[in-house]
C-alpha cells in the first residue's frame with residue numbers, strides 16, 4: 005500500500021465575480037505519497053496556483069472552495085485532517101501552513117517583504133513554529149541559508165530583498181519554506197522567473213534537499229521539460245480539470261491525452277532533433293465561458309462532436325487515467341506506420 009500524505013478529492017474552487025463565476029478548479033482528484041514528488045503541469049490559466057492555494061486553505065473572497073476534500077495525513081496511521089473543511093483563519097490551519105505544508109511562490113518579489121530584512125522575515129516564524137529562542141532560531145536560519153548554497157548567510161540576514169538577485173531570492177524562499185521541516189513542500193513555478201542555469205541549480209538543490217529531509221514535493225510548472233527532471237508522478241491540468249494522471253515515464257513515453265501529446269510535441273527533446281517543434285493551436289479559452297463537452301475540444305485534432313460530448317476519465321492502466329473519449333482509436337492512429 006502506498007503511504008499517502010495528501011489526498012485531494014473532487015476539489016472545486018470558484019471565483020464569484022459580478023461578471024460571472026470562474027470555475028478555476030473544477031473537480032480535481034489526486035494523491036501525493038510521503039517523500040515523493042508530484043508534478044502538476046498545464047498552460048497558464050489552468051488553475052494550478054489556485055489549487056495550490058486551496059491546499060493551504062488560502063483562497064480569499066471572491067474565491068472559495070465550494071466542494072471537495074483535502075485530506076492531510078500528518079502521520080502514516082493518523083486519521084486525516086480535511087483542510088478544506090477548516091476555517092481559513094483557524095489556529096489549526098495556521099499551524100499546518102508553514103509547519104507541515106510550506107509553499108514557495110513563483111515570484112519571490114511579491115512574497116518577500118520589501119521593507120523587512122531577511123532576518124525579520126525568517127527568524128520570527130522559526131521561533132514561533134519550532135518554539136526556539138531567538139538565538140537558536142537565528143542559528144537555524146544561518147544553517148539553512150548555507151544549506152541552500154547562499155554565501156555569507158550571517159550577513160545575508162541583514163539584507164533586504166532588493167539587494168538580492170533572482171536566484172538568491174528563490175534560494176531564500178526555499179530556505180524559509182524548509183525552516184519548519186515541512187512534510188510537504190508546494191513549489192509553484194519556482195524556476196519560471198530565473199535563467200536556465202539557475203533553474204538547473206535550483207532543481208538540483210531541491211532534489212538534494214528532498215533526499216536529506218525526506219519531504220514530499222508538489223512541483224507546479226507550465227514546462228513539461230522541468231517535470232522530467234523532478235517528478236515521480238504527474239497530473240496534467242487543463243481548464244481546471246486533470247486531463248491525465250500517470251507516473252512520469254508513462255507521461256513521456258505513452259501519453260494518452262491529446263493535450264499531453266501536444267505539450268510533448270512543444271518541448272525540445274534530444275531524440276527529436278530534426279523535427280520542428282509545434283505550438284498548440286489556439287489559446288486556453290476564457291474560463292468564464294467554458295467549452296461544452298470536452299474542454300480541450302476546440303484545440304483538439306481528434307475532436308468528433310458526437311463522441312467527445314462527455315469524455316470519461318478513463319483508466320488506461322492501473323495508475324494511468326486520461327479524460328478522453330477517443331484514447332483507444334487515437335492509439336491505433338498513432339501506431340499506424342507513417343511514410
Ligand SMILES: Nc1ncnc2c1ncn2[C@@H]1O[C@H](COP(=O)(O)OP(=O)(O)O)[C@@H](O)[C@H]1O
Nearest residue numbers: 019026028047048049050051052053054055291
Ligand atoms: N483572485 C482571482 N479572481 C478572479 N479569478 C481568478 C483569481 N485568481 C485566479 N483566477 C482565475 O482562475 C483561473 C486559474 O488561475 P491560476 O490558478 O492562477 O492558473 P495557473 O496557475 O495555472 O496559471 C484563471 O482563469 C484565473 O483568471
Ligand SMILES: [Mg+2]
Nearest residue numbers: 052053054193
Ligand atoms: Mg500559476
